[in-house]
Amino acid sequence: MEKEMYWSRFAEDFEARNTYVVGDKDLQVLKNYLAGQKNLGQTLELGCGNGTYSKILAKKAGKFMATDFSEEMVLTSRFRLADHKNICVSRENCLDLSFGKSSFDTLVMINLLHVISHPEKALAEAMRVLKPGGRIVIASFTTQGMGFFSKAGMIYRYLRTYGRPPGSGRTLTLEAARDMIETAGFRLEDSRLIGNRCKIIFMVALAEG
Ligand SMILES: C[S@@+](CC[C@H](N)C(=O)[O-])C[C@H]1O[C@@H](n2cnc3c(N)ncnc32)[C@H](O)[C@@H]1O
Numbered sequence: 001m002e003k004e005m006y007w008s009r010f011a012e013d014f015e016a017r018n019t020y021v022v023g024d025k026d027l028q029v030l031k032n033y034l035a036g037q038k039n040l041g042q043t044l045e046l047g048c049g050n051g052t053y054s055k056i057l058a059k060k061a062g063k064f065m066a067t068d069f070s071e072e073m074v075l076t077s078r079f080r081l082a083d084h085k086n087i088c089v090s091r092e093n094c095l096d097l098s099f100g101k102s103s104f105d106t107l108v109m110i111n112l113l114h115v116i117s118h119p120e121k122a123l124a125e126a127m128r129v130l131k132p133g134g135r136i137v138i139a140s141f142t143t144q145g146m147g148f149f150s151k152a153g154m155i156y157r158y159l160r161t162y163g164r165p166p167g168s169g170r171t172l173t174l175e176a177a178r179d180m181i182e183t184a185g186f187r188l189e190d191s192r193l194i195g196n197r198c199k200i201i202f203m204v205a206l207a208e209g
Pocket of ligand 1: 008049050051053067068070092093110111112116
């Protein structure tokens, strides 16, 4: 699978690569927003990568399932998160989850919605596995709202670090993300662009069912 191979190559040092591309300060902005989430309950993270954000979110959760479809990402996360007793790491394709209906209180997607080919399918799966009234937390880097030089610099650092992304490499905008979430049946509680030089779409919504 082309996309799986693409991400797997970066499993070992994914957090360091992202820090180079985006910068410490904007990553910290995202981490602060995630740390501000409360009472997550039973939580499922899709596309967890090498677990950068799992450890922050798991502090606010009951049982925390961190999942990714890349075997290498799963193995690296399992190693990096071994000390966090409420975290379990497993392999899942966000487009076809193995969990039953209404299994989770909260579902998290960080930097996933803009890299998958069928985001609407992932959101339909999210709605299925969330309990009625459950919460979805989404964050995705975007070039929307970035200044010309910041954008050019970030694209240069991205290509230098990761090469060309598979698929369309489209830019997700806040408006398009809101539309997707509402079309999938979620009610938006919060949606905004955060970050300084680099921008991040940040959204919290409830599963209306
Ligand atoms: C841009 S990385 C983000 C990783 C992590 N959430 C972060 O922000 O550091 C995207 C991740 O999604 C995973 N991924 C891509 N398509 C997926 C799918 N269909 N199901 C599950 N994970 C997927 C990749 O393996 C990769 O680890």
